[in-house]
Amino acid sequence: MASFLTTCMHQIIKMDKPKELLGYEKIEKFAPEKLKKLQHHYKEILKLIGEDTDREGLHKTPYRVAKSIQFLTQGYDHDPEQILLSAKFKEDYREMVIVKDIDIFSMCEHHMIPFIGKAHVAYIPNGYITGLSKIARVVEAYSRRLQVQERLTSQIKEAIQNTLNPLGVAVVIEARHLCMAMRGIQKQNSVTTTSDFTGAFERAETRAEFISLISSKLS
Ligand SMILES: [Zn+2]
Numbered sequence: 001m002a003s004f005l006t007t008c009m010h011q012i013i014k015m016d017k018p019k020e021l022l023g024y025e026k027i028e029k030f031a032p033e034k035l036k037k038l039q040h041h042y043k044e045i046l047k048l049i050g051e052d053t054d055r056e057g058l059h060k061t062p063y064r065v066a067k068s069i070q071f072l073t074q075g076y077d078h079d080p081e082q083i084l085l086s087a088k089f090k091e092d093y094r095e096m097v098i099v100k101d102i103d104i105f106s107m108c109e110h111h112m113i114p115f116i117g118k119a120h121v122a123y124i125p126n127g128y129i130t131g132l133s134k135i136a137r138v139v140e141a142y143s144r145r146l147q148v149q150e151r152l153t154s155q156i157k158e159a160i161q162n163t164l165n166p167l168g169v170a171v172v173i174e175a176r177h178l179c180m181a182m183r184g185i186q187k188q189n190s191v192t193t194t195s196d197f198t199g200a201f202e203r204a205e206t207r208a209e210f211i212s213l214i215s216s217k218l219s
Contacts (some may be wrong), residue, residue, distance in 0.1 A: 030070050038066035072107060075144030081154070083138055084163040087131035094167070096206075098122040099135045100214045108179050113218035117175030117191070119143075120214040123160055124167040124200050135160070149175055153194040161198050168199030170210050 006028050042062035053062070100120040108115050119139045142155045153173050160169045172195045181188045200206045 018089040024052055030067055035066050038069060039063050042066055071143040073145055075141045078141035080138040080141040081163050083134050083141060084130050084159060087134045088128050091129040091131060093125050095122050096122050098213055099132055103138045104143045106143035106147045108177060110113040110150055111179040115175045115177040117173060120172045121156060122170040122210050123147045126167045128164045130164060137168060149173055149192055149194050153196045157196045157198060168201040170197045172214060
């Protein structure tokens with residue numbers, strides 16, 4: 001049975017979050033001191049690769065790259081477990097909750113080149129649920145860091161397991177690694193799939209149900 005969480009959303013959205021749990025809110029903050037240092041180093045890198053940092057097109061590039069890298073790694077400032085706890089609600093719902101096709105934009109920690117794809121996350125509540133958008137936020141918080149896909153997969157799983165203590169968690173990530181496409185072995189279209197499961201999802205039938213639900217199209 002496909003089980004999408006539709007009940008109680010109204011109530012969930014209206015509930016006040018405790019103040020101390022707001023620390024993860026997405027802020028596009030660029031620490032001035034850090035920005036300056038990054039800018040300096042990126043300018044040096046441009047020179048080292050043989051560029052003329054005085055030419056017009058590159059004039060503001062170190063500044064833009066410095067801002068961009070801070071944006072792309074902002075996950076370090078976010079606490080995924082707090083994100084989940086900020087919207088943890090008692091609910092007697094014990095069917096599979098699935099959030100699929102969550103966009104992933106991450107960077108491989110070996111080459112600092114992007115890997116992009118989709119995450120599919122499911123859990124079976126055991127007395128507590130979380131806001132559906134929070135699952136996507138957790139994926140975001142872990143993917144906006146230097147990562148390897150395997151660790152990203154299990155970190156998402158762990159955060160949900162630790163905070164909601166559900167009957168099971170399942171995470172599948174499918175991603176294209178540009179470090180493979182652009183350099184090295186140049187396998188342009190290969191997709192890497194990783195998965196991690198706990199509890200009820202260790203049973204073959206439950207896992208099969210999840211896999212079939214994330215593979216099916218809604219319309
Ligand atoms: Zn890589």
